[in-house]
Amino acid sequence: MMRLYDTAKQSVVPFEPGPTVLMYTCGITPYDATHLGHAFTFISYDILIRRLIDMGHQVKCVRNVTDVDDPLFAKARELGVHYLDLAAGEEARFTADMEALEVLPMYSTPRASSAISDIRGFIGLVIDKGFAYQSGGSVYFDVTKSPTFGEISHYSNETMIALARERGGNIEDPHKRHPLDFVLWHPSAADEPSWDTMWGAGRPGWHIECSALALRELGTTIDLHGGGSDLIFPHHECERAQSEAATGEVFVKHWMHVAMVSMDGHKMSKSRGNLVFVDKLRTQFDPRVIRLGLIEHHYRFEWEWDAQMFARNVDRLANWGTGTKNDDGQLLNQVRDALDDDLDTPRAIAHIDKAAKTGVNVTDAARLLGIELKR
RNA sequence: GGCGACGUGGCCGAAUGGUUAGGCAUGGGCCUGCAAAGCCCCGUAACCGGGUUCGAUUCCCGGCGUCGCCUCCA
Numbered sequence: 001m002m003r004l005y006d007t008a009k010q011s012v013v014p015f016e017p018g019p020t021v022l023m024y025t026c027g028i029t030p031y032d033a034t035h036l037g038h039a040f041t042f043i044s045y046d047i048l049i050r051r052l053i054d055m056g057h058q059v060k061c062v063r064n065v066t067d068v069d070d071p072l073f074a075k076a077r078e079l080g081v082h083y084l085d086l087a088a089g090e091e092a093r094f095t096a097d098m099e100a101l102e103v104l105p106m107y108s109t110p111r112a113s114s115a116i117s118d119i120r121g122f123i124g125l126v127i128d129k130g131f132a133y134q135s136g137g138s139v140y141f142d143v144t145k146s147p148t149f150g151e152i153s154h155y156s157n158e159t160m161i162a163l164a165r166e167r168g169g170n171i172e173d174p175h176k177r178h179p180l181d182f183v184l185w186h187p188s189a190a191d192e193p194s195w196d197t198m199w200g201a202g203r204p205g206w207h208i209e210c211s212a213l214a215l216r217e218l219g220t221t222i223d224l225h226g227g228g229s230d231l232i233f234p235h236h237e238c239e240r241a242q243s244e245a246a247t248g249e250v251f252v253k254h255w256m257h258v259a260m261v262s263m264d265g266h267k268m269s270k271s272r273g274n275l276v277f278v279d280k281l282r283t284q285f286d287p288r289v290i291r292l293g294l295i296e297h298h299y300r301f302e303w304e305w306d307a308q309m310f311a312r313n314v315d316r317l318a319n320w321g322t323g324t325k326n327d328d329g330q331l332l333n334q335v336r337d338a339l340d341d342d343l344d345t346p347r348a349i350a351h352i353d354k355a356a357k358t359g360v361n362v363t364d365a366a367r368l369l370g371i372e373l374k375r
Numbered sequence: 376g377g378c379g380a381c382g383u384g385g386c387c388g389a390a391u392g393g394u395u396a397g398g399c400a401u402g403g404g405c406c407u408g409c410a411a412a413g414c415c416c417c418g419u420a421a422c423c424g425g426g427u428u429c430g431a432u433u434c435c436c437g438g439c440g441u442c443g444c445c446u447c448c449a
Contacts, residue, residue, distance in 0.1 A: 037449050071446050074446065167447050168444090227449065235447080257449095258449070
């Protein structure tokens with residue numbers, strides 16, 4: 001039986017989905033190259049998916065592409081290109097990075113720009129159910145109607161307001177009834193794309209595409225929702241509130257978040273610029289070395305990027321390729337046990353290291369971690 | 376620069392319009408051959424200036440200073 005940490009429940013709990021696992025992970029906003037933090041997140045989910053498939057499940061995982069959003073518009077403006085041209089280029093780079101790192105293909109990778117009509121319908125549903133109001137040309141979600149708001153992050157109202165303030169949540173917006181109310185739809189700036197709706201022209205709010213896409217692609221209730229831990233608040237909190245408002249059903253059974261990768265003592269982030277890009281690394285190292293360097297860390301704990309990892313994992317990969325003795329499935333089961341214990345990849349790797357040292361052929365065990373030894 | 380949080384005895388850290396937690400360290404004592412540990416004892420502090428008040432650390436205004444955030448991004 002697999003056990004995984006659930007952010008909302010704040011503990012490691014059994015994860016026992018049906019034969020078909022419905023999964024959604026928040027993807028990227030394609031305005032810049034993929035960095036190691038992105039890679040770590042998506043590789044973590046990839047390991048989970050590989051193990052679920054290994055257990056006999058069919059996995060339907062959706063990973064969206066946010067090609068309608070502020071940072072994309074800003075970058076397109078700066079470069080003087082159309083935002084969708086920028087998005088298409090960066091999405092292609094991202095896809096190439098994921099393929100190189102042997103992240104399994106998704107069931108679906110829908111774009112926000114493909115979902116405008118779904119979003120329109122979704123917002124209509126939220127308004128009809130009485131969870132949203134129109135004010136000043138925007139549509140806001142009314143958090144006072146959602147008593148469970150905050151139950152993923154476990155933040156108090158005061159903490160959420162403080163964080164919203166720091167994270168550009170515009171809590172002073174005079175059109176809002178409550179400082180934590182968030183935008184479902186809002187007017188576009190002059191040079192931004194705009195779509196007509198019954199409540200005015202504009203564009204979607206930040207959180208709404210994921211709700212609309214999850215509903216369109218997977219239905220009202222999904223088994224597991226993932227993303228980086230930086231998305232817990234406000235993104236996932238808002239996403240859940242509006243989804244449950246629209247459908248009246250439980251949105252997500254299990255919330256899973258991947259820890260941040262840091263560098264120079266700070267979270268690797270676009271705003272700070274302390275990034276290590278995957279496409280650059282790929283020109284210097286075997287992508288399997290990059291993958292190993294990521295999964296030698298546990299998904300739930302933040303870690304510091306360290307260039308030492310290359311030498312270590314070049315050696316590791318070489319050692320893994322030397323064994324010839326049949327291991328009778330013993331090693332494979334040890335790796336399975338480690339993964340079933342809250343995706344303990346460091347322990348899985350330690351098992352493989354040990355077996356490889358004794359001359360065991362570790363091909364199958366490595367494959368479960370997405371490392372293909374025979375090329 | 377903007378937004379926000381905060382400036383309490385050597386340090387950390389609460390509460391509070393008056394009688395002024397607590398913890399740690401220091402110092403003194405008990406104990407011990409010595410030391411350590413343990414135990415006991417000891418502290419009137421509120422960044423500056425002004426205002427409200429019978430009375431302010433607490434409320435209000437101004438200044439100074441510290442911290443966080445300012446493309447929440449995976």
